[in-house]
Amino acid sequence: MDLPIDIDSVKGFMPANEGEALYQAALREASNGPVLEVGTYCGKSAVYLGTACKACGQVLFALDHHRGSEENQPGWEHHDPETWDADAGAMDTLPFLRRTLRSAELERSVVPIIGDSATVAKHWATPLAMLFIDGGHSTEAAHLDFDIWTPHVMPGGLLAIHDVFPNPEDGGRPPYEIYLKALESKKYVEEAMEGSLRLLRRDG
Ligand code: SAH
Ligand code: MG
Numbered sequence: 001m002d003l004p005i006d007i008d009s010v011k012g013f014m015p016a017n018e019g020e021a022l023y024q025a026a027l028r029e030a031s032n033g034p035v036l037e038v039g040t041y042c043g044k045s046a047v048y049l050g051t052a053c054k055a056c057g058q059v060l061f062a063l064d065h066h067r068g069s070e071e072n073q074p075g076w077e078h079h080d081p082e083t084w085d086a087d088a089g090a091m092d093t094l095p096f097l098r099r100t101l102r103s104a105e106l107e108r109s110v111v112p113i114i115g116d117s118a119t120v121a122k123h124w125a126t127p128l129a130m131l132f133i134d135g136g137h138s139t140e141a142a143h144l145d146f147d148i149w150t151p152h153v154m155p156g157g158l159l160a161i162h163d164v165f166p167n168p169e170d171g172g173r174p175p176y177e178i179y180l181k182a183l184e185s186k187k188y189v190e191e192a193m194e195g196s197l198r199l200l201r202r203d204g
Helices: 015-031 043-056 094-103 117-124 139-152 176-185
Strands: 035-038 060-064 110-114 127-133 154-161 188-192 197-202
Touching: 015 035, 015 043, 015 127, 015 154, 015 188, 015 197, 035 043, 035 139, 043 060, 043 094, 043 110, 043 127, 060 094, 094 110, 117 139, 127 139, 139 154, 139 176, 154 176, 176 188, 176 197
Parallel strands: 035 060, 035 127, 060 110, 127 154
Antiparallel strands: 154 197, 188 197
């Protein structure tokens, strides 16, 4: 894997081994159609996925409202003061994403969608070769993302879920719950795992 930028210079939450697994998966899937990620932050996972999409002549839709998840807010564990927009009185990670995409020469291959996940999903109609869920991690947000976005994964396509921690001591439960929900639906079979990343094949 040859990334177009120094990935350590991009703020975000994607360990290199998991990013590589995302890249390899997208490289295999993107010849069948576009990829969409829910939860982009400053573009770290988008560099891995987008670089693979670019190689396939495909696009990554990178969806985020750029106001941060609960755990990114001031006073929480994953807050970065540089992402605070004092004028707005809110977080704004969009300028960081734009910088990441420009430096990585991915502006034609990664299409940012700036909006609320559920609002965008309501109007979405394009079948996805691969869906990566890494948005809000509250129970409500994770289940909503699963329920509204997974119907758009094409039969035979790939569903990737991040931050799946079977052991509660390692992290929050909702991503693990939707991973179980996918398996229990009998529409997905587990294909691979890397760290907290799970890759599931839609076969129904
Ligand atoms: N994939 C990123 C990390 C994503 S962090 C990386 O590789 O670094 C989770 C992101 O989900 C945050 O940027 C937050 O703004 C976004 N998010 C949370 N809830 C959302 C919602 N309802 N709609 C759109 N984006 C949301
Ligand atoms: Mg994550």
